[in-house]
Amino acid sequence: xxxxxxxxxxxxxxxxxxxxxxxxxxxxxxxxxxxxxxxxxxxxxxxxxxxxxxxxxxxxxxxxxxxxxxxxxxxxxxxxxxxxxxxxxxxxxxxxxxxxxxxxxxxxxxxxxxxxxxxxxxxxxxxxxxxxxxxxxxxxxxxxxxxxxxxxxxxxxxxxxxxxxxxxxxxxxxxxxxxxxxxxxxxxxxxxxxxxxxxxxxxxxxx
Numbered sequence: 001x002x003x004x005x006x007x008x009x010x011x012x013x014x015x016x017x018x019x020x021x022x023x024x025x026x027x028x029x030x031x032x033x034x035x036x037x038x039x040x041x042x043x044x045x046x047x048x049x050x051x052x053x054x055x056x057x058x059x060x061x062x063x064x065x066x067x068x069x070x071x072x073x074x075x076x077x078x079x080x081x082x083x084x085x086x087x088x089x090x091x092x093x094x095x096x097x098x099x100x101x102x103x104x105x106x107x108x109x110x111x112x113x114x115x116x117x118x119x120x121x122x123x124x125x126x127x128x129x130x131x132x133x134x135x136x137x138x139x140x141x142x143x144x145x146x147x148x149x150x151x152x153x154x155x156x157x158x159x160x161x162x163x164x165x166x167x168x169x170x171x172x173x174x175x176x177x178x179x180x181x182x183x184x185x186x187x188x189x190x191x192x193x194x195x196x197x198x199x200x201x202x203x204x205x206x207x
Contacts, residue, residue: 004050009075010037020080020138027051027061028071039070039087039150057147060101066157069096069150073103076144082136084112090130092153092161093168100126101147106140120146127161165202178204 009023029036032046045068051058061068076082090098102120111118114132128134138144151157178200185193185200200206 004054004073008035009073010035012074013038017085018080018082021077022075022080022082023077024072024074025050026070026072027054027057028068030070037070037072045069060147061149064099064149064151064157066154067152069152070148071150072148074146074148076109076136076138078138078141078143080138084133084135086133087130090150091132092127092129092166094131095153097127097151097153097157098130099149099151100128101149102144103147104143104145106138106142106144108138108140109144110135110137110139112136127166165199175204175206178206182206 004025009025012018012022012024024037026034026037026048027050028045028047030038030042030045032048034048034050036048051061051071061071087098089096100120102122102124105120105122107119109120111120111134113128113130113134118126118128120126136144182197182200185197
């Protein structure tokens with residue numbers, strides 16, 4: 001893995017969306033070139049030579065039993081910031097979803113999606129709806145590196161997301177209705193009610 005940092009990383013192409021240094025290198029791309037860091041929307045993608053050097057990372061990709069499009073390492077350097085923006089088409093409901101696996105991080109990284117600052121730990125795997133407003137700031141003293149995987153939704157991923165409690169937006173209840181349900185459950189003061197309350201809070205991002 002350390003050898004990857006000796007390769008030539010590419011400055012992110014969307015310079016208006018960040019301050020500082022934001023670099024990337026591709027493990028899968030539309031052209032099969034590690035320097036092709038664009039998130040293309042094309043019919044086919046190829047592994048780059050870099051992926052062959054990283055059998056453990058390749059095994060992680062194989063664990064996801066769905067088609068992978070662009071796969072990149074993305075590095076945000078200390079003092080750098082990705083400005084608030086939206087990545088249209090990166091919602092699970094769109095059928096094209098994005099995963100983030102932190103490789104290197106620090107406790108001063110702010111990863112804000114739809115107003116919530118998520119604390120991503122190294123080795124975790126996160127799906128978030130990046131079609132919503134999001135931003136990232138590295139206020140720490142070390143580089144933040146994520147493995148970013150663009151996948152296509154299929155039946156396997158549907159079953160996995162359902163097991164993990166994912167609810168599509170159109171299937172969600174209004175937040176006011178959820179809060180009313182939580183208040184009603186709280187009045188029961190039972191362990192079952194408490195478990196249901198915790199599930200609702202997690203599913204709807206309530207504190």
